[in-house]
Amino acid sequence: MSDSLAGLLATALDTRADLITRLHGEQTDAYRLFHGSVEGMSGLTVDRYGDLLLVQSFHQSLAPDDLAALEAFYATTLPGLIPIYNDRSQPNSRICNPLTPEQKVAAHLPRQCSELGVNYRIQARHEGQDPWLFLDLRAGRRRVMAEAAGKSLLNLFAYTCGVGIAAAKAGARLVVNVDFAESSLRVGKESAHLNELSTRPRRVLSDVFPALRQYAGLGQAQMVRGKRLPPFPKLEPQQFDLVFLDPPRYAKSPFGVVDLVNDYSALFKPALLATAEGGTLICSNNVAEAEPDAWLDQLCRSAIKAGRPIHEAEWIAPEADFPSPDGKPPLKMVVLRV
Numbered sequence: 001m002s003d004s005l006a007g008l009l010a011t012a013l014d015t016r017a018d019l020i021t022r023l024h025g026e027q028t029d030a031y032r033l034f035h036g037s038v039e040g041m042s043g044l045t046v047d048r049y050g051d052l053l054l055v056q057s058f059h060q061s062l063a064p065d066d067l068a069a070l071e072a073f074y075a076t077t078l079p080g081l082i083p084i085y086n087d088r089s090q091p092n093s094r095i096c097n098p099l100t101p102e103q104k105v106a107a108h109l110p111r112q113c114s115e116l117g118v119n120y121r122i123q124a125r126h127e128g129q130d131p132w133l134f135l136d137l138r139a140g141r142r143r144v145m146a147e148a149a150g151k152s153l154l155n156l157f158a159y160t161c162g163v164g165i166a167a168a169k170a171g172a173r174l175v176v177n178v179d180f181a182e183s184s185l186r187v188g189k190e191s192a193h194l195n196e197l198s199t200r201p202r203r204v205l206s207d208v209f210p211a212l213r214q215y216a217g218l219g220q221a222q223m224v225r226g227k228r229l230p231p232f233p234k235l236e237p238q239q240f241d242l243v244f245l246d247p248p249r250y251a252k253s254p255f256g257v258v259d260l261v262n263d264y265s266a267l268f269k270p271a272l273l274a275t276a277e278g279g280t281l282i283c284s285n286n287v288a289e290a291e292p293d294a295w296l297d298q299l300c301r302s303a304i305k306a307g308r309p310i311h312e313a314e315w316i317a318p319e320a321d322f323p324s325p326d327g328k329p330p331l332k333m334v335v336l337r338v
C-alpha cells in the first residue's frame with residue numbers, strides 16, 4: 001500500500017514539474033501537490049503553503065504506514081517542508097487527529113506563503129477547519145489581478161479576503177470584503193499587512209444578504225414576517241467595477257438562504273445590480289454536479305429579468321495542480337461582462 005502511494009505521489013509530482021517551475025517564477029509557493037480524487041487515492045490531498053506541507057484526508061483516515069511513506073517521499077523530493085497531517089474523515093470534515101506536543105507547536109505557528117507575488121497568512125491548525133487560502137481559486141485571483149488596476153472591487157463571502165488582497169496588490173483603487181465571520185476577516189487583515197498595497201482593503205463584517213441588497217439599492221427591511229432581524233451595518237447604495245461572488249454551497253442565516261443548487265439567483269441578482277454598467281461580475285459555483293451550461297443559462301435568464309443582460313461570458317478553470325481529466329472541474333468560475 002505505502003509503495004503504491006509513493007508511486008502515485010511521484011507521478012503527481014512529475015506531472016507538475018513544469019507547472020511548479022512556472023509558479024516559482026511567478027513568486028508562487030502555494031500549490032496542490034496531490035489531488036487524490038483524480039490521482040489515485042480518493043479523499044487524500046497534499047498541499048504546499050510556503051514551508052508547510054499540509055496533508056488532509058477526507059472520508060477515510062490515512063494509515064500510519066501511508067503517512068510515514070508520504071512524509072519520507074516529500075522529505076526526499078522537496079526537502080525542508082514541515083509536514084502536518086489533518087485527518088478530516090469525521091462528520092463535518094472536522095480535524096480529529098491528535099498531534100505530538102512538537103507537532104502542535106508547528107501546526108499553530110503563523111506562517112506565510114506567496115501566490116503571484118502576494119503574501120498570505122497561513123497556519124496548519126486554527127479555530128476553523130479549512131486552510132486560509134483555497135488553492136483552486138488561484139485562477140480566479142489571477143484573473144482579478146489582471147483586471148483590478150484602478151478599479152473598485154466588491155468581494156462577497158470574502159473568507160480571509162484572498163481575492164481582495166490580490167486586487168489591492170494589483171492596484172485596485174477600492175476594495176471591500178464582506179463576510180460575517182470576524183475571525184476570517186481578522187486573518188485577512190493580517191495578510192493585508194504582509195503586503196505593500198495600493199489601498200487598504202476594507203472589511204465589512206456583515207451577512208452578505210443585507211450588505212449586498214443595500215449596495216444594490218434594494219434596501220434591507222428590519223422586520224420580516226413580524227420578526228425583528230439581527231442588527232446589520234448600514235451601507236449606502238454603491239456599484240463596483242468588479243464584483244467577485246464566491247459563495248458556499250449552502251448556508252442559512254436570518255437574512256436568507258445561500259443555496260447554490262436551488263436558488264443561485266437570490267445572490268446573483270443583487271450582485272448584478274451592485275456591478276456598475278460596463279463592469280464585470282465573476283461568479284463561482286462549487287457544486288460538483290452543477291452543469292456549467294445549465295447554470296450559465298440560468299444566470300443569463302436572471303440577468304435579462306433584472307434588466308441587466310450579460311454581454312459576454314468566459315469560463316475560467318482551476319489551474320493544472322487541480323487536474324480534471326473529464327474536463328469538468330468541480331469548481332466552476334465564469335467571468336461576466338455586464
Ligand SMILES: C[S@@+](CC[C@H](N)C(=O)[O-])C[C@H]1O[C@@H](n2cnc3c(N)ncnc32)[C@H](O)[C@@H]1O
Pocket residue numbers: 133134137156157158159160161162163178179180181184206207208209246247248251252253258
Ligand atoms: C467557501 S468560503 C468563501 C471563500 C472565499 N471566497 C475565498 O476567496 O477564499 C465561504 C465563506 O462564506 C461565509 N458566509 C457564509 N454565509 C454567509 C452569509 N450569509 N453572509 C456572510 N458570509 C457568509 C463564511 O463565513 C465563509 O467565510
